[in-house]
Amino acid sequence: MTTLQSIYRHPLLKPEELQAIVDAHEKTVYRKGDYFLKKGQTANEYYCLEKGLVRSYVIDFSGREITTGFIGENEIIIDVMSLFQRIPSSENIQALTDCVCYRIDFETFQQLYHSIHGFSEWGRAWMSESLFRLKQRSISMITDSASERYQALIRQHPEILKHAPLKHIATYLGITDTSLSRIRKDFVSSNVGT
Amino acid sequence: MTTLQSIYRHPLLKPEELQAIVDAHEKTVYRKGDYFLKKGQTANEYYCLEKGLVRSYVIDFSGREITTGFIGENEIIIDVMSLFQRIPSSENIQALTDCVCYRIDFETFQQLYHSIHGFSEWGRAWMSESLFRLKQRSISMITDSASERYQALIRQHPEILKHAPLKHIATYLGITDTSLSRIRKDFVSSNVGT
DNA sequence: GGTTGTTCTTGTCCTATGGCAAGAAATGGC
DNA sequence: GCCATTTCTTGCCATAGGACAAGAACAACC
Numbered sequence: 001m002t003t004l005q006s007i008y009r010h011p012l013l014k015p016e017e018l019q020a021i022v023d024a025h026e027k028t029v030y031r032k033g034d035y036f037l038k039k040g041q042t043a044n045e046y047y048c049l050e051k052g053l054v055r056s057y058v059i060d061f062s063g064r065e066i067t068t069g070f071i072g073e074n075e076i077i078i079d080v081m082s083l084f085q086r087i088p089s090s091e092n093i094q095a096l097t098d099c100v101c102y103r104i105d106f107e108t109f110q111q112l113y114h115s116i117h118g119f120s121e122w123g124r125a126w127m128s129e130s131l132f133r134l135k136q137r138s139i140s141m142i143t144d145s146a147s148e149r150y151q152a153l154i155r156q157h158p159e160i161l162k163h164a165p166l167k168h169i170a171t172y173l174g175i176t177d178t179s180l181s182r183i184r185k186d187f188v189s190s191n192v193g194t
Numbered sequence: 195m196t197t198l199q200s201i202y203r204h205p206l207l208k209p210e211e212l213q214a215i216v217d218a219h220e221k222t223v224y225r226k227g228d229y230f231l232k233k234g235q236t237a238n239e240y241y242c243l244e245k246g247l248v249r250s251y252v253i254d255f256s257g258r259e260i261t262t263g264f265i266g267e268n269e270i271i272i273d274v275m276s277l278f279q280r281i282p283s284s285e286n287i288q289a290l291t292d293c294v295c296y297r298i299d300f301e302t303f304q305q306l307y308h309s310i311h312g313f314s315e316w317g318r319a320w321m322s323e324s325l326f327r328l329k330q331r332s333i334s335m336i337t338d339s340a341s342e343r344y345q346a347l348i349r350q351h352p353e354i355l356k357h358a359p360l361k362h363i364a365t366y367l368g369i370t371d372t373s374l375s376r377i378r379k380d381f382v383s384s385n386v387g388t
Numbered sequence: 389g390g391t392t393g394t395t396c397t398t399g400t401c402c403t404a405t406g407g408c409a410a411g412a413a414a415t416g417g418c
Numbered sequence: 419g420c421c422a423t424t425t426c427t428t429g430c431c432a433t434a435g436g437a438c439a440a441g442a443a444c445a446a447c448c
Contacts, residue, residue, distance in 0.1 A: 114311060
């Protein structure tokens with residue numbers, strides 16, 4: 001199963017429709033450090049990530065980078081608000097590693113979205129799940145300790161450890177890199193022998 | 195401008211299409227304490243709120259209620275994941291006051307959604323904005339102090355003060371009601387004479 | 389392979405918020 | 419109006435995580 005097939009899997013998409021969607025994508029390569037989207041730009045496309053790791057972040061009022069998300073393989077690299085509302089992005093999206101991905105531009109997407117019934121159903125399902133995950137994240141910020149959030153993140157995205165510096169992970173968790181360093185030390189020593 | 199017209203305003207919706215959408219809703223009344231949706235139920239409709247205030251919440255692992263959102267007038271009362279994915283809801287949605295709202299069931303919605311081009315555009319725009327607001331909330335949990343978050347919430351939804359007990363507001367902000375009580379005291383005294 | 393910049397760890401002390409408990413105030417039946 | 423319940427405030431002490439700074443480890447570049 002390819003990246004695109006796994007991303008677009010949906011019960012209402014017939015094989016030939018899925019094929020049409022897949023064919024609308026164009027393979028693209030990004031190098032570590034490249035930007036998929038910069039704050040202030042209006043997105044004109046989105047990307048399905050086959051290989052690599054990506055980070056999105058915003059700059060807060062005091063100039064500090066706050067990581068808003070990590071995007072892993074078989075996930076979509078997109079600023080929904082910028083792409084669909086045609087407004088300048090408020091976040092930056094940057095490759096943490098070299099990336100292989102599949103690009104589709106807005107116009108092509110729109111045309112497929114409105115001509116293939118199952119595709120707009122897929123789109124709504126994808127948005128629903130994004131909303132759900134984001135809500136889970138908000139709840140986790142409230143109910144879980146920083147250490148629990150760290151462990152959950154690493155469980156879901158172990159590749160982050162290799163490619164993102166502590167400070168990026170820390171701002172995603174809502175703590176300082178100093179604290180994360182201490183949390184990680186406790187975590188390691190509590191695992192000795194396992 | 196009625197509640198429904200304000201909620202469904204969209205550049206691609208022609209007046210007669212908007213009218214068809216509006217006509218598909220049925221006025222309903224809820225009493226304070228009533229549930230729009232309970233955890234475990236699968237949503238079969240959503241509601242546009244004309245008058246009143248609503249709270250959504252989940253129960254965490256230790257049995258504590260965590261407020262996940264407040265819904266005010268001219269906003270939509272919905273569990274997106276449950277309604278569109280046809281799965282049991284993980285949250286409870288409850289009226290904090292008597293409410294006047296307009297109900298539309300899933301089947302009717304689906305039919306309009308797929309027959310009126312502008313309506314699915316509207317739906318996607320609504321989802322985009324929901325995602326955006328939720329992301330802003332996550333960022334705010336990281337960059338702002340509890341006191342700043344409280345003040346922002348009250349600015350956006352002053353009616354919450356009258357209708358929600360401290361403990362509901364506190365869990366939404368991610369703090370205890372004790373802390374919120376102290377924060378509010380500081381806030382009041384810092385505003386003496388203004 | 390040294391130099392420079394970045395990342396990570398660690399120490400010390402500080403602050404925001406939590407936990408718990410008691411009492412005061414408000415609210416809701418009846 | 420009275421009682422029971424819930425909500426809100428306050429005090430005391432505990433704790434998680436922050437601020438800052440120094441040094442160690444690592445990486446990158448020439």
